Amino acid sequence: MRNISAKIAVPSIKLLLEECTVKLDLNSAARRVFLANGREAFEPKDIPHNVDVYISTGEPFMDPFKNMKDHLLLTKRVSWTMKGVVLPIDKQHGKTKPILSNRLKKLTENGSVRILVFRNGAGQDGYEIIASLEEKQQFLDQCTLKIKLTSPAKYLYDWQGNRICDLRTVPLLDKCLQNSITPLRGPVWVSKGEGFIPSGAKAYIQGIIWAINQKLKPARNYSKQVYHALNGCAGKVTHKSLLSMTTEELYKISENLDNLIDELRATIKKHNGQLSKLNPLLQAEKGHYSGFVSQHIKKLPANCTLSKGLQLKLQGP
Numbered sequence: 043m044r045n046i047s048a049k050i051a052v053p054s055i056k057l058l059l060e061e062c063t064v065k066l067d068l069n070s071a072a073r074r075v076f077l078a079n080g081r082e083a084f085e086p087k088d089i090p091h092n093v094d095v096y097i098s099t100g101e102p103f104m105d106p107f108k109n110m111k112d113h114l115l116l117t118k119r120v121s122w123t124m125k126g127v128v129l130p131i132d133k134q135h136g137k138t139k140p141i142l143s144n145r146l147k148k149l150t151e152n153g154s155v156r157i158l159v160f161r162n163g164a165g166q167d168g169y170e171i172i173a174s175l176e177e178k179q180q181f182l183d184q185c186t187l188k189i190k191l192t193s194p195a196k197y198l199y200d201w202q203g204n205r206i207c208d209l210r211t212v213p214l215l216d217k218c219l220q221n222s223i224t225p226l227r228g229p230v231w232v233s234k235g236e237g238f239i240p241s242g243a244k245a246y247i248q249g250i251i252w253a254i255n256q257k258l259k260p261a262r263n264y265s266k267q268v269y270h271a272l273n274g275c276a277g278k279v280t281h282k283s284l285l286s287m288t289t290e291e292l293y294k295i296s297e298n299l300d301n302l303i304d305e306l307r308a309t310i311k312k313h314n315g316q317l318s319k320l321n322p323l324l325q326a327e328k329g330h331y332s333g334f335v336s337q338h339i340k341k342l343p344a345n346c347t348l349s350k351g352l353q354l355k356l357q358g359p
Contacts, residue, residue, distance in 0.1 A: 047094075055085060062097045074098040080105065157181070157212055158228030161189050162199070162236060165245025168229065175209045185232045196235040201247070201316060203238035203323055206230060216309045218254065218302075240323035247313045247320075254313075258306045265299040268292055 048065040052058045059072040066072070075083040076096045080103045083089050096103065155175060160168045169188050173181035182195040189195075198206040206212060212227045220226055231242055270278040271285060272292050279285055284292065 053086070055083065059097070066097060068097075068099055070099045072097045073100045076103040155209070155212075156222070156224055156226045157209070157230060158215065158226055159185055159189070160229055160231050160242055160246065161191070162231045162233035163239035163242040164231075165242045165247075165249060168246075170226065173209065178207075178209050181209060182232070189232065191232075191234055193234045195232045197233045199231045199233065199238040201229060201231075201243040202319060203240060203243075205238075216305075216312070218257070218305050218309055219250065238323070240320050240327055244317065244320055244324060247317050251310055251313050251317075254306050254310050258303065258310070261299055261303050261306065265296065265303065268296045268299065272296065 046066055048062070050058060050061045050065060052061055055075060058075065062068065062072040063070075074097070075089070076098060077083060077089070078094060078096070081088075082103070083095065089095060154172055156170050156172055158168050159171050160166075169185075171181065171184050171188060173184060178198075182198070185191070185195040186193075200206055200212070212230055214220075215226050215228060229243075229246055231238065233239075264281065267279055267281045267284055270276075271287070272289065276285055287295075
């Protein structure tokens with residue numbers, strides 16, 4: 043077992059075995075010493091300097107790396123699916139076993155997704171809510187609970203103020219904004235019945251643009267360093283690790299950086315465009331001030347007679 047080890051300094055194999063019995067907490071006395079290649083050591087000279095040895099209580103050598111080697115060999119010849127790995131045809135390993143946890147497996151089977159949700163009018167402190175694409179009402183109920191709304195969630199809006207009627211229409215976040223293997227959709231804004239408040243979307247977009255710029259600046263700087271390393275300008279390279287890389291490695295890093303920078307720029311451009319589209323709504327919100335939130339409530343005509351209902355008689359003290 044490679045997870046149990048000890049550092050021991052002794053002059054003879056006999057003392058080594060005695061010390062190993064104690065320090066490795068063996069159930070029986072240590073009797074044999076093996077090197078990593080399986081060769082048994084009988085004298086101190088049989089053990090090269092600064093190498094690991096493996097102790098046996100009498101049983102033959104067992105390769106501690108065998109499982110790892112088998113795994114690496116197998117991963118080169120398998121295909122991956124949402125439900126698990128498909129093993130090579132010539133391998134007798136039984137049925138395919140799922141690699142997903144029961145929870146994630148249930149989510150994928152039920153068409154469940156992660157959606158980034160904000161309270162209407164807010165652009166920070168969003169909530170990631172897991173929901174089935176087929177169960178919008180259940181999703182609204184979860185929003186009511188998690189966001190702690192004072193009344194049931196009623197409407198969902200996208201960042202253009204359009205009402206969302208089907209969760210399938212909620213798009214995926216840009217790749218550079220994903221934070222997990224499971225894709226995240228959104229953003230959406232949830233309301234208790236009031237109309238869309240664009241200032242929340244504005245705050246969200248401005249926050250995203252700021253965060254992406256924080257990623258873009260170091261990526262550009264590192265790209266310049268790789269460029270200098272590729273062109274032999276060692277004096278301009280401050281990341282010294284680049285100087286020990288091969289040309290092929292540097293070209294690969296440069297290609298990945300170019301793709302990342304293009305992706306970040308495209309995301310910034312997309313969000314700036316969306317911010318421009320929000321301007322009319324933002325102006326309308328600014329013009330209506332406090333009445334903007336309650337503009338969905340219709341005023342009753344002056345001559346309107348209310349239907350009979352609960353009548354209260356108030357009496358002073």
